[in-house]
Amino acid sequence: MRRIALWTAALVLLAALVAAAVYGPRLRRMAGVGAGYVAKQTCSCMYLAGRSFDACRSDLPASMDRIRAEVLDGVEGVRADALFLERRAQHIPGRGCTLQPWD
């Protein structure tokens, strides 16, 4: 019985690793797009359209509600993160909001 349990656990682990290898990179890319979208659009909406953080978030598609976001401290900008990927957009007067480079 114990050997069956071990084999089952090994197969589940293998399946998880295969799934992560196949879907992981794509999932991360999409998480990055989502975080970038929320950071950029919320920043531009706040600093160019002059609307509140909550009003700007409510304009985003419902599929982005799970992406956390907050206004940056000390500078005009917004950070957002999804699946541990963080994206920041910063406002420069006269030039709008720019997504900052990330590693």
Place this chain on the structure above:
Amino acid sequence: MRRLALALVLALLCAAAVASSEPAAVPASRQPSGVPWPSQAWPAAEPGPDVDRAALEQAYEHAFRTLGRAGVPNTRALLAVHRGRIVAERYADGFDAQTRFHSWSMAKSVTQALVGILVRQGRLEVGAPAPVPEWHGADDPRRVVTLNHLLHMTSGLENADGQGGEGFGVQMLFGDGAADQVAFASDVALTREPDTHWAYSTATSNIVAWIVQQEVGGTPEALLGFLHRELLDPLGMRRTIPEFDAAGHYLGGGFVWASAHDWARFGYLYLRDGVWEGSRILPEGWLDYTTTAAPAPNNSVHTAHFWLNAQARPGQLEILPGAPPSAFCASGAYGQYVCMVPTHDLLVVRLGEMQGIDWPELRSPIVELIAAFPPLPEAP
């Protein structure tokens, strides 16, 4: 996440389209005598006696009826300019004439205007090979791509918005390509002969924007200086701001923010054949170029970064079915419209969102609004 990607790709693609009827380039209407140009402020007036006021009011009611997620109407600004004057204007609560609205793909049309100005100045030729150095190696097939192909989105480059599993466009705007969007957009293969296939491509517009920026000095400051000096300041567009990526590239494919009055000024330049207060801003013939469909078998509605009110080909969307065939538009995702109707001396601006509604619900009030206005008398 997959739904998010699909939604974003669809939103970008939905910037692509326009309505039914044969394309028809018509002479631009002239500034009515005694009506001041809107460089300082838009002149306003009640609709004329020949305007169907009941139909106009009903169109407005329909436009503001559908609500987004927070209970805010999807339409946030709707205004009509008839014979040079604003005759109807309304904003949703929380928005007004000072609010800047996101262009989405209407930025492409702003970029087209900048190209036009450089053509008028003799600094760019649309028929010349696109001045992208990486494409001009001796064996590089991309050296045949012209600025005209790029404006028409018939270049054959593999950078259409819907390209790839997650969508090339959204990856460029918000994902792996966001920091240097021009590098991401231009480092692609040529997979078709130019002018054999139309493909909607925000990446292509960012390349066009980069060409403009390089021509005027390369830096964001140089682009801003040129934009203000040659376009925004003459038109009185004081509430307009373009955005840039982290590499300092003007994001002319989708990121310009402007007030509804400024969007109306931009459209009015095209309604007046590129002339503003007696000065030619866009070159002679640019309006014809703007209202002539790009030559590809799968396209009938996209021109040089504008949209015709013509019968759409399969795979292209229709935006204003039933509106006059003379109408042509700048159009962006989520229902941003600046539409010129020369046969009616009419300009319509619709800005906002489209949450929980489909394209027919969004566009039908705009068509209703246009129908409230009479055509100009036939020329003798």
